[in-house]
Amino acid sequence: MEIQTQTEMKSWLSETPKCTTFRFNRLKKFDINVLHEFLYAQGKELNTNQIPKYYLLRPDCLILERWPDDVVLENTGKEVIVDALCAAAVLRGAHVFAPGVMGLPVSCQIGDRVDIYGDLEKHCKRGLKVKYEGQKQYVGVGCLKMLRSDLFDDGVQPSGIAVHTILPASKLPVVNESIYGKGEVLLQNLPSIVCGWVVDAQPNEYILDMCAAPGNKTTHLAEMSGDKAFITALDKTPSKAAKIKESCDIQGVTCVSAFAFDSTKCCSEESKGINNGPPFPPNSFDKVLLDAPCSGLGQRPQQFMNKMTPKMISSYKFVQRKLLAEAIKVLKIGGKLVYSTCTITEEENEGMIAWALEKFPCLKLVPAEPLLGGPGLPNRGLNDEQRLMVQSFGPHNDELRPVEDLYKNSIGFFIAAFVKLP
Numbered sequence: 001m002e003i004q005t006q007t008e009m010k011s012w013l014s015e016t017p018k019c020t021t022f023r024f025n026r027l028k029k030f031d032i033n034v035l036h037e038f039l040y041a042q043g044k045e046l047n048t049n050q051i052p053k054y055y056l057l058r059p060d061c062l063i064l065e066r067w068p069d070d071v072v073l074e075n076t077g078k079e080v081i082v083d084a085l086c087a088a089a090v091l092r093g094a095h096v097f098a099p100g101v102m103g104l105p106v107s108c109q110i111g112d113r114v115d116i117y118g119d120l121e122k123h124c125k126r127g128l129k130v131k132y133e134g135q136k137q138y139v140g141v142g143c144l145k146m147l148r149s150d151l152f153d154d155g156v157q158p159s160g161i162a163v164h165t166i167l168p169a170s171k172l173p174v175v176n177e178s179i180y181g182k183g184e185v186l187l188q189n190l191p192s193i194v195c196g197w198v199v200d201a202q203p204n205e206y207i208l209d210m211c212a213a214p215g216n217k218t219t220h221l222a223e224m225s226g227d228k229a230f231i232t233a234l235d236k237t238p239s240k241a242a243k244i245k246e247s248c249d250i251q252g253v254t255c256v257s258a259f260a261f262d263s264t265k266c267c268s269e270e271s272k273g274i275n276n277g278p279p280f281p282p283n284s285f286d287k288v289l290l291d292a293p294c295s296g297l298g299q300r301p302q303q304f305m306n307k308m309t310p311k312m313i314s315s316y317k318f319v320q321r322k323l324l325a326e327a328i329k330v331l332k333i334g335g336k337l338v339y340s341t342c343t344i345t346e347e348e349n350e351g352m353i354a355w356a357l358e359k360f361p362c363l364k365l366v367p368a369e370p371l372l373g374g375p376g377l378p379n380r381g382l383n384d385e386q387r388l389m390v391q392s393f394g395p396h397n398d399e400l401r402p403v404e405d406l407y408k409n410s411i412g413f414f415i416a417a418f419v420k421l422p
């Protein structure tokens with residue numbers, strides 16, 4: 001067993017995932033020629049006739065690789081400085097949106113090719129005119145779409161694309177709205193797609209998605225059931241719950257009822273029944289997905305300073321425990337509970353599973369199949385048999401279950417599954 005040192009983990013987190021993943025919405029038809037043409041058009045701007053390789057993984061997941069190494073663009077010497085979030089998005093293939101721009105030289109004109117740099121220390125003042133001398137990282141080349149006056153003049157509230165990314169430094173293809181069409185395809189991290197596969201929604205099942213916004217997993221569950229499951233999606237924040245409805249409309253999903261509701265209170269003996277919205281009576285659902293609010297430390301790339309304090313990171317376990325306890329109440333006996341996070345901390349992952357197994361004797365850990373990620377980490381409260389039943393996505397090498405590179409190269413993520421015993 002090769003134990004990942006903190007430095008190795010830090011270095012893995014600082015890198016961009018090596019491919020982009022899309023989920024096909026099988027309720028609609030996606031014409032693969034759209035992707036082909038989309039990539040050829042990008043190739044034109046890059047002076048190449050090649051396109052990145054892509055392939056299907058199961059019927060609903062498409063893996064898109066990077067541009068070949070010999071596709072390069074010269075630096076232009078004109079620097080645009082963007083904030084940390086924006087820089088990470090550019091590395092994953094996004095355009096630069098206006099609010100993310102911090103600095104732009106006075107001489108730059110619309111249509112100029114520019115080098116995009118991320119502000120590593122968050123010290124760049126908005127509106128900088130001169131070369132930024134702080135720590136910065138090159139994240140790609142793009143074409144300027146806005147002037148300084150559009151971005152920084154008094155009273156301006158900039159929106160829209162400020163720099164059209166042409167080639168991210170990560171060599172991932174640029175992904176933008178034109179590929180999404182009318183909800184036929186959506187961008188989703190590979191482990192999140194795996195999480196849907198683990199839930200394995202079937203027609204006529206009653207399913208609760210407890211923390212559902214913006215609804216990417218909810219719509220996956222609906223789509224895999226052929227829009228025939230009975231899915232309830234909750235999110236505490238009303239504006240976010242509205243997003244779930246929006247996602248369902250775009251993707252042609254009709255079997256979801258979404259509510260703004262605090263899932264730590266979603267079970268009540270006084271409920272008027274499952275069809276009347278939350279709270280629900282005990283033992284209501286065949287399957288429950290708890291994609292928990294978490295510290296999010298599995299997101300990549302993360303070379304830009306993370307401002308989360310150890311105290312903040314440690315605080316998530318309390319709400320996760322409350323949500324888990326409620327999930328168990330509303331799950332039917334014999335039903336399946338899937339717990340997931342997009343983080344890498346032991347206390348939100350393996351530690352949470354160990355806590356739940358000790359606290360709730362009615363819970364039985366079962367393999368979170370299909371098992372595509374690595375086993376749970378050692379010495380974090382789970383024995384080897386239990387470690388093999390969960391999946392942890394990260395850079396770990398573990399002889400208990402070797403993992404294909406594809407699954408090591410996405411984001412940090414964790415999935416566990418339980419059944420409820422009588």
Ligand code: SAM
Pocket residue numbers: 192210211212213214215216217218234235236237240261262263264291292293294319
């Ligand atoms: N499952 C979502 C998807 O795949 O699109 C992502 C969910 S995100 C990891 C966690 C969500 O939990 C956030 O949208 C947050 O608003 C919501 N949340 C946090 N506390 C909650 C609570 N007590 N009840 C319901 N939702 C909550």
